[in-house]
Amino acid sequence: MHMPPPDEGILARREEIVAALRAIVPGEGVIADQVGLRPYECDALSAYRAVPIAVVLPSTVEEVSAVLAWCHREKVKVVPRGAGTSLSGGSLPLVDGIVLGMGKFNRILDIDFENRTVTAQPGVTNLGITKAVEHAGFYYAPDPSSQIACSIGGNIAENSGGVHCLKYGLTTNNVLGIEMVLPTGEIVRLGGKHLDSEGYDLLGLMTGSEGLLGVVTEVTVRILQKPPVARAVLMGFPTSEQGGDTVASIIGAGIIPGGLEMMDRPAIQAAEDFLHAGYPLDVEALLICELDGPEVEVNHLIETVAGIARQHGATTIRVSQSEEERLLFWAGRKAAFPAVGRISPDYYCMDGTIPRARLAEVLAGMQEMSKRYGLRVANVFHAGDGNLHPLILFDANKPDELQKAEAFGSDILKLCVEVGGVLTGEHGVGVEKRDLMPTMFTEADLNQQIRVKCAFDPEQILNPGKVFPKLHRCAEMGRLHVSGGRIPFADLPRF
Amino acid sequence: MELLLPQSLAEAADMVAAALVEERPLSVLGQGGKLGLGQPAAQPTGLSTRRLSGITLYEPGELVLSCGAGTPLAEIEATLAERQQQLAFEPPDASAWYGAAPGQATMGGVFATNLAGPRRFKAGAPRDHLLGVQCVTGRGEAIKTGGRVVKNVTGYDLCKLLSGSFGTLAVMGHVTFKVLPAPEFTQTLAIFGEDLADLAARMRKAAGTAFEISGAALLPAGAAGRSGVGALREHGGAVALLRVEGVRPSVEDRMQGLVGEVVGRSLPHLVLAEESIELWQRIRDLRVLPDRPVLWRLSVAPTEGVAAAKALSGLGADLFLDQVGGQIFAVMDDPRAAEVRALVAGGGHATLLRASDEFRSTIPVFQPQPAPLAALAARVKNAFDPRQILEPGRMTLAA
Secondary structure (H helix, E strand, O other), rough: OOOOOOOOHHOHHHHHHHHHHHOOOOHEEEEEHHHHHHHHHHOOOOOOOOOOOOOOOOOHHHHHEEEEEEEHOOOEEEEEEEEOOOOOOOOOOOOEEEEOOOOOOOEEEEOOOOOOEEOOOOEEEEEHHHHHHHHOEOOOOOOOOOOOOOEEHHHEEEEEEEEOOHHHOOOHHHHEEEEEEEEOOOOEEEEEOOOOOOOOOOHHHHHOOOOOOOOOEEEEOOOEEEOEEEEEEEEEEHHHHHHHHHHHHHOOOOOOOEEEEEEEEHHHHHOOHHHOOOOOOOOOOOEEEEEEHHHHHHHHHHHHHHHHHHHOOOOOOEEEOHHHHHHHHHHHOOOEEEEEHHHHOOOEEEEOOHHHHHHHHHHHHHHHHHHHHHOOOOEEEEOOEEEEEEEEEEEOOOOOOHHHHHHHHHHHHHHHHHHHOOOOOOOOEEEEEEOHHHHHHOOHHHHHHHHHHHHHOOOOOOOOOOOOOOOOHHHHOOOOOOOOOOOOOOOOOOO | EEOOOOOOOOHHHHHHHHHHHHOOOEEOOOOOOOOOOOOOOOOOEEEOOOOOEEEEEHHHHOOOEEEOOEEEEHHHHHHHOOOOOEEEOOOOHHHHHHOOOOOEEHHHHHHHHHOOOOOOOHHHOHHHEEEEEEEEEEEOOOEEEEEOOOOOOOOOHHHHHHHHOOOOOOOEEEEEEEEOOOOOOOEEEEEOOOHHHHHHHHHHHHHOOOOOOEEEHHHHHHHHOOOOOOOHHHHHOOEEEEEEOOOHHHHHHHHHHHHHHHHHOOOEEEOOOOOHHHHHHHHOOOOOOOOOOOOOEOOOOOHHHHHHHHHHHOOOOOOEEHHHHOEEEEEOOOOOOHHHHOOOOOOOOEEEOOOHHHHHHOOOOOOOOOOHHHHHHHHHHHHHHOOOOEOOOOOOOOO
16 A cells, blocks of 8 residues: 655655644644654554654634645645544545644534434544433434444544444435535535535535545534334344345335344354354354334334244344343444454454345355465444445464455455445545555546545645545646547437 | 437437537436426537436345436336335425426436425435436546445445536436335324414424424415315314324324324324325425415425514415425515525525526526535536536526
């Protein structure tokens, strides 16, 4: 993985840059000493590290605006950072840039039960929003597994999902408005407490834009009333095909579960050894289906789900009989990552999405790769929406194993694209999947995305080196060649 | 209008490229039923996607369908109905608003206009369901964005940008979208009252319960009289309508809970079952409003809806409120744009969905934006269509 070569001219101006930032953000808000910078050298994709020129921690939108305006004018690169939980290197610093940390934006600004909205500063954690409203029975639906730490601003940048997004949607379906600062320093508001956009849906574009288009300084999200009852069914199958078919039949029967998760044999084994949730160990696929809603609905549908599993040859079917048992069913799944971490010195978490019908084929392909690379792989799977998280087990202390794991991961993602899926379902492209973008998109596809980037950030100061495999100058992208005067296809039918 | 009728995306790309050479702007349409929505911008030449028609993929178990942009909405809805599925965003039959024959909408037009029905606040708009697009930009280039899976953060979400862009950025040739199970049973709680503010507060309360209402509209007496439901007409006053959908035992249980929670002791109410489907279609298609030349849609925070509605009534409008009170559809004789737009000054937007060409050549149809945002939108337009070939002037008044 290569980042763009650092700009020596910028590196030579380190002191001037730090002084300019200190003039905008006073006191402890600018970190420039090597020890203080160390915690910011990576995000949750810790294989990649870089120490930036400085970290700036503004506490007002005016400071964010002034920092960006200055950096824009001086062509200093800026990497925005929320809580630093990105799994794709989205907030990996640049050695010739600054990090703009949004951690001080940590207040809830408005709770409006009548309009069912919460307005928060971007550094508030995902779970912090639910915590602020749960006393009234409300919650914020998207729940990425890092929700205890990840920030709502970061959720916007990555369009975060979670186990409930099949039924309740991703971040993009639950955010109503933002305030943001453009790379030029201009402050704009998109949306609010009302529905829909008055013009182009720039809010939809911003969501999932990985910190390349603007810096979010305020967020308004929709909150929901918590469903009164949730129950889960645990189902074990002799083959992954049967598990996959069961998922298709549940959804085909008109049921949209609150959560629908699958694990393969290695993941089941690791989770059971770690937590003793009572998972069956003689199955190839384990399915956890959670239904939530009014009690009468949940009880009605849970029988239907169990019946479908039976028809597809499930060898284990257990319906949770108490809240404790439901949580126990989930405990193993939720601890799958640390459980795998226990059986391997390191693991590399991937994030492709596939059309669900191709699951068995993709799992078989992974087994074949596993043999070829000599590395084990365990799979957890958001089965309802086809989002696959293969965990590649390796030992970073062994020479070449990280490179092997990365190559294995690339092959898995290429296979996902081959079967009609995509490179990333919820973790983002970042630096991690940047160089794989051409497997999914043509040059014309990517160039159009870069033109959108240029419409927001003509100097490309925001998070350069992420998402797009090649940097292009915006002026070059804007050119249009119309072949001089000749009308092609003059004989096309016209009516 | 002379029509270009490409039969493939490649052919559409050639046609846009030719238009670029000739510097001949294009209108972009399916059947053209909604060309009256936007600033008057009809070009001598139109590029119609109507021959890019047909379903190319439908997998009910994966909740996904792909089709040519020219595929009729009616064909999609019929196909989905066979498998007890639906478009959850309830697209309205909007061509009738512009005097065109009903039932001719295409899927490309559904996404390009991003109009949603009463389920919007719960299930989202077309933009929330569009997963992938193959299109031709104003540069004459065929590109794709998104994919066929729901969970996808690979690259910018250009599907959102194309939704509601009225053909000004690209010609959508092929679309992939999410479909959802259709409810097997529907009931509607009708609460009668004299005080719109009180009824609106009850709607908001209902939306904040766990009873998962999927429609919340407030019809003043006039609209209630045009609802097609005898009981609503006969009552003669305003009515709040709350829809509950799902499996039958759940609907009945939630309805009972809803009545207990939001209907006061003194308020008359009733529960509609069979009439529900037709009633919500009438609301979706705005057939509860009388035929008057000007049609506005206001979008505000639900708590602000009634005050805006009362002000609109003061301007002589006939109207009703949808989306828990956060959306107002109003018909009137003159646009009264300054007064109407003043009503959303505190947050929200007002769209002039219908008015004569004359009015629409001087009044911005879409809510004017603050300068930095308008400039950004113009740069986004240029990023797709630097020569202003696609629908120039459809979304912005010429300066």
